[in-house]
Amino acid sequence: MNVKRFLTRFTPYLFLAPAIFIFGFALFYPVFYGITLSFFQWGMRDMYAKAPLFVGLKNYIEISQSPYFLTSLRVTSIFIGVTMVAELSIGMALALLAERKTRGLHIFRTIFILPIMIAPVVVGVIWRYLYNPTYGLINYFLGIVGIKQIMWLSQSHTALASIIITDIWQWTPFVFLILLGGLQTVPNEVIEASVMDRANYFQRLIHIKLPIMKPIIGITVVLRLIDAMRGLVVMFIMTFGGPGLSTEVLSLHIYKTAFVGQRLGRASTISVFLILYMLIVAFGVLRIFRTERR
Amino acid sequence: MKVLPKGDVANISRYVTLIVVSIIVLFPIYVMIATSYKARVQTFSMPPVWLFTPTLKHYEAVIVKGHFVRYLLNSIVVATSTVFISIIVGGFAAYGLVRFAFLGKRVVSTATLLLRMVPPAVMIIPLYILWTKLGIMNTRTGLILAYVALSLSFTIWILRSFMMEIPVEIEESALIDGCSELDIFFRIILPLIKPGIAVASIFVFRIAWNEFIISLILTNRYTRTLPVAISMCMTELGVQWGEITAIAVIVALPAFIFTFFSARSIIRGLTAGAVKG
Numbered sequence: 001m002n003v004k005r006f007l008t009r010f011t012p013y014l015f016l017a018p019a020i021f022i023f024g025f026a027l028f029y030p031v032f033y034g035i036t037l038s039f040f041q042w043g044m045r046d047m048y049a050k051a052p053l054f055v056g057l058k059n060y061i062e063i064s065q066s067p068y069f070l071t072s073l074r075v076t077s078i079f080i081g082v083t084m085v086a087e088l089s090i091g092m093a094l095a096l097l098a099e100r101k102t103r104g105l106h107i108f109r110t111i112f113i114l115p116i117m118i119a120p121v122v123v124g125v126i127w128r129y130l131y132n133p134t135y136g137l138i139n140y141f142l143g144i145v146g147i148k149q150i151m152w153l154s155q156s157h158t159a160l161a162s163i164i165i166t167d168i169w170q171w172t173p174f175v176f177l178i179l180l181g182g183l184q185t186v187p188n189e190v191i192e193a194s195v196m197d198r199a200n201y202f203q204r205l206i207h208i209k210l211p212i213m214k215p216i217i218g219i220t221v222v223l224r225l226i227d228a229m230r231g232l233v234v235m236f237i238m239t240f241g242g243p244g245l246s247t248e249v250l251s252l253h254i255y256k257t258a259f260v261g262q263r264l265g266r267a268s269t270i271s272v273f274l275i276l277y278m279l280i281v282a283f284g285v286l287r288i289f290r291t292e293r294r
Numbered sequence: 295m296k297v298l299p300k301g302d303v304a305n306i307s308r309y310v311t312l313i314v315v316s317i318i319v320l321f322p323i324y325v326m327i328a329t330s331y332k333a334r335v336q337t338f339s340m341p342p343v344w345l346f347t348p349t350l351k352h353y354e355a356v357i358v359k360g361h362f363v364r365y366l367l368n369s370i371v372v373a374t375s376t377v378f379i380s381i382i383v384g385g386f387a388a389y390g391l392v393r394f395a396f397l398g399k400r401v402v403s404t405a406t407l408l409l410r411m412v413p414p415a416v417m418i419i420p421l422y423i424l425w426t427k428l429g430i431m432n433t434r435t436g437l438i439l440a441y442v443a444l445s446l447s448f449t450i451w452i453l454r455s456f457m458m459e460i461p462v463e464i465e466e467s468a469l470i471d472g473c474s475e476l477d478i479f480f481r482i483i484l485p486l487i488k489p490g491i492a493v494a495s496i497f498v499f500r501i502a503w504n505e506f507i508i509s510l511i512l513t514n515r516y517t518r519t520l521p522v523a524i525s526m527c528m529t530e531l532g533v534q535w536g537e538i539t540a541i542a543v544i545v546a547l548p549a550f551i552f553t554f555f556s557a558r559s560i561i562r563g564l565t566a567g568a569v570k571g
Contacts, residue, residue, distance in 0.1 A: 011475050015390030018383040019446060023409070026443035030420035031412060037420065047423070094315060097308050110557045111316045114323060117549035117560070119504035121521040122542045125528070126326045129535055135340045137325060173319060174564065181565040230413040233506045237525060251415035255507060258419050271416040278411055 037268040044262035052265065059269035069270060071245045072253040073277075075160065079249055080228045080281070083167045084221060090168070091175030092217075096205070098176075099183045109180075112173035120170075124237025127166045128153070131238070153239050156246035163247050166234055171227075175220055182216035183209065218289025222282050229278050250274045326546070330539040337535040352536035356544075359537075361515065365523040366544070369503060372434055372519055376441040376502035377495050383442065384449030384494065389479055391450070392457040393465070409447035417444075418511045425512060432514040440508050445498040452497070452563060456490030457483060493563040496552050503548055520545050 038059055040052035063069045098105060115123070130138050131152040139149050152162045186209055194204050210217075232251035235241060241248030241256060248256070250270065258267035329337050331348035356362050421440055422431070430436035460483065468478050484491070506521040513522065524545065527538050552560060 012390045012394035015386045015394075015475075015479075019387035019450065022383060022439070022443050022446060026421075026439050027409065027412065027417075030417055030424060033420040033424065034416060037423075047426070094312070097311055100308075102308070102312070106557065108312055108316060109561065110553060111319055113553045113557055113560050113564075114549065115319060116564070117500060117553055118323070118546050119506070119521055119549070121504070121506050121524050122326070122546050125524060125538055125542045126322045128528075129329065129539070130322060130325065135338050135342070137342060140340065140342060169319070169322065177561055178565055181561070226411050230411075230415070232415055233521075236507070237528060251413055254413075254415040255418065258422075259511065264419055264423070267419055271413075271419065274413060275411075275416060278413070282411065 034268045034271055037265055038272045040265045040268075042263075042265045044259075044264060047264075055265070059266050063266065063269050063273065068245060069253070069273070072248050072250050073273075075245065075247065076229065076249045076277075078160065079164060079167070080225055082164050083171070083228055084224060086164075086168050087172045087175045087224060088217070088221065090172050091179055094172075094176045095179040095183055098180055109177065112176055114173075115170045116174050116177075118170075120231065120233035121237055123166065123170055124234045127162070127169075127234070128238045131162055154243055156243045159239050159243060159246045163235055163238060166238070167228065167231075170234075171224060175224065178216065178220045178223075179213070182213050182220075185216075186212050214289055218286060221285050221289070225281055225285060226278060229274065229281070250277070323546075326539050326542055329535055330543045332536060334534075334536055337539075352534075352540040356537050356540050360523075362523065362541070364516070365518055365520050368434060368513075368517055369519040369521075369545075372437055372441065372509075373499050373502040375434075375438045376445060377498045379438070379442045380445045380449045380498045381453075381491060381494060384446050385453050385484065385491075386479070387446075388450045388453035388457055389483060392454055393462075405447075412444075414444070414505070414507050418508055421508065422511050431512065432517055434513075434517050437509060437512050437517070437519070438502075440512060441502045441505065444505075444508075445501045448501070449494045449498055452494040453487060453490050456487040456493075460486050489559065489562075492556065493559045496556060496559060497563050499548065500552075503545075 037052065039054060039056060041055045041058070042050075042052035046052075098108060102108070130136050133139055133149050133151045133154070136152070138152065142148075142150065150158060152158050190208055190212070191204065194208055199207070229249075230251060232249060232255060235247050235249060235252050236255075239247045241252050251274065254267050254270045254274065257263055257270060261267075328346075330352055331350070332343065332346050333349055333351070336343045336346055417440070425431040425436045425440075428436075430439070464482060464486075465478050468482055473481070503519075504521060505519075506525070509519045510522050510525070513519065518526075520541065524538060524541050527534065527541065
């Protein structure tokens with residue numbers, strides 16, 4: 001009886017054990033290891049020959065003054081800022097359009113799922129082809145309207161814009177689908193009551209729908225921000241961070257520092273900065289969108 | 295002359311907007327598919343060729359050349375194993391969290407969000423070092439392990455939301471009938487959350503099938519997966535657009551299949567994190 005009792009008491013832990021093991025082994029430990037490594041100097045070639053050399057905060061001091069890092073930080077900030085505002089506003093506008101009784105809504109929704117499901121590598125390939133200055137279709141269409149050839153991916157002032165457009169193409173549908181789901185949770189009675197009170201469409205939107213949607217909008221923004229800051233594949237395929245550093249977001253900067261520059265310690269330090277930046281942004285956004293519970 | 299009522303004008307412009315946006319969404323995908331069936335000269339031609347006789351040349355070339363079939367098999371093995379392990383382990387964990395209220399809901403949801411935040415770029419350095427030390431570098435096992443870790447929090451989240459809808463009474467009566475917890479899990483819970491398993495499987499498959507940067511680091515030319523194989527084609531001399539888009543179409547194929555056959559599940563998966571908070 002005692003054994004059985006013991007087992008019952010620990011059953012939840014037995015169910016959780018495999019997950020905790022995998023998290024610990026392949027997620028927490030590596031992240032912890034990476035944070036430790038950020039205090040060391042270690043090159044890729046030293047991996048077998050030498051132990052990492054403890055340098056204290058040296059990496060941190062150097063990186064916070066490094067123009068490459070600061071540029072990459074700026075590129076990342078512009079990228080997430082612009083994509084977030086664009087995706088949220090376009091997604092919201094489309095969701096409001098589709099919210100009212102729409103025939104064939106499921107067809108639109110199905111179409112909008114496609115870019116979300118397709119691999120970023122594939123997205124990078126498609127858009128690199130579309131942006132090609134001589135045979136790309138974007139310049140072809142612009143040519144019809146009379147706009148001269150643009151060297152989309154090989155000029156530093158258009159490269160980031162090209163990446164941003166690609167991101168908007170791939171992820172606005174995601175924002176749309178989630179916000180549409182959110183709009184459908186607005187209770188009908190509330191809307192009907194406001195119609196009785198002769199509130200017009202915009203009053204209804206600003207005073208009723210948006211406040212009810214606030215937490216959902218907040219989570220959508222956080223999910224998008226996280227994914228945008230994690231992403232590097234589209235840049236990897238389309239520009240590899242170039243020209244110069246114009247499209248080198250932090251994730252890509254980490255990869256290049258570690259596996260092109262072969263500086264593992266330094267790259268780990270940038271990783272710590274990226275994680276801190278994500279935490280600050282995510283919790284900042286959650287704070288802004290927090291609803292007071294009365 | 296008849297004037298359309300105001301409501302109709304608004305309605306028509308609404309549909310026109312949605313249709314135009316849909317075309318913008320579909321067009322790049324159409325270009326990819328079309329390019330993979332064009333003759334080589336046509337992939338470079340300006341103005342673009344809109345009407346052409348489709349050719350399977352690029353697909354044949356891709357399959358015959360290099361290690362394509364091997365990479366395809368790698369992708370299939372890695373993605374399906376990841377799904378299988380993630381569902382079993384995640385299902386156990388989700389059940390533990392739902393039925394035994396010993397951890398606050400807040401802790402779980404915050405932890406899930408935090409785990410979802412870990413950027414792959416941050417993982418690759420420690421994984422590279424640790425997997426080398428453990429001797430699972432360049433193996434599919436190593437890659438699968440990394441993918442399970444990456445997808446597990448999502449699986450737990452989804453399965454948990456489905457399990458919470460199962461009334462406790464069903465399990466209670468099973469307990470009285472003498473079923474063990476493990477019996478209940480396999481014979482009662484899993485069959486009841488089949489739709490949830492479908493949602494989780496699609497998304498975990500998507501993560502493992504599409505992932506690029508971890509696979510780039512943790513595999514070699516024998517164990518690499520399709521997304522990495524595409525990137526290798528891009529850096530070779532002179533981009534062969536026909537062949538690259540052919541591989542891209544093959545990589546995108548599961549995405550098309552899932553989208554057309556289980557749009558509803560996908561929407562549930564996408565919104566699970568946001569709406570169910």
